[in-house]
Amino acid sequence: MFADGxxxxxxxxxxxxxxxxxxxxxxxxxxxxxxxxxxxAVMSLYHEDNLSLSEIAEELGLSRQAxxxxxxxxxxxxEEYESKLHLVSSYEKNQELAAKAAGILNKEKLTExxxxxxxxxxxxxxx
Numbered sequence: 514m515f516a517d518g519x520x521x522x523x524x525x526x527x528x529x530x531x532x533x534x535x536x537x538x539x540x541x542x543x544x545x546x547x548x549x550x551x552x553x554a555v556m557s558l559y560h561e562d563n564l565s566l567s568e569i570a571e572e573l574g575l576s577r578q579a580x581x582x583x584x585x586x587x588x589x590x591x592e593e594y595e596s597k598l599h600l601v602s603s604y605e606k607n608q609e610l611a612a613k614a615a616g617i618l619n620k621e622k623l624t625e626x627x628x629x630x631x632x633x634x635x636x637x638x639x640x
Contacts (some may be wrong), residue, residue: 537591543600543601544590545557549592552590566584610637617630617634
């Protein structure tokens with residue numbers, strides 16, 4: 514969950530396919546090892562090697578439909594893992610907090626309030 518309580522999946526609009534692919538790639542980075550061997554192979558070729566479904570089908574000796582089905586099943590599994598474990602949303606939250614802390618640290622003069630804010634942010638990141 515983000516600081517405002519929203520889920521990462523809610524931020525990604527289903528009609529924005531580039532954001533959706535990036536989100537699926539991030540899920541794969543976190544949870545890919547939990548997938549079956551066939552799901553992992555398809556996800557790897559799709560997200561890491563940037564192959565099309567037809568190219569993956571040819572590479573693995575499967576039909577394009579079988580690749581599509583495996584990809585969708587893997588994506589669903591990744592989303593299920595995220596809904597239970599929240600690793601990606603925690604990562605996103607920590608990235609935002611780290612950026613905020615870095616912005617404060619980049620100031621020429623740090624006030625006592627700035628120091629306290631940075632320490633508070635670091636505490637949230639390390640919780």
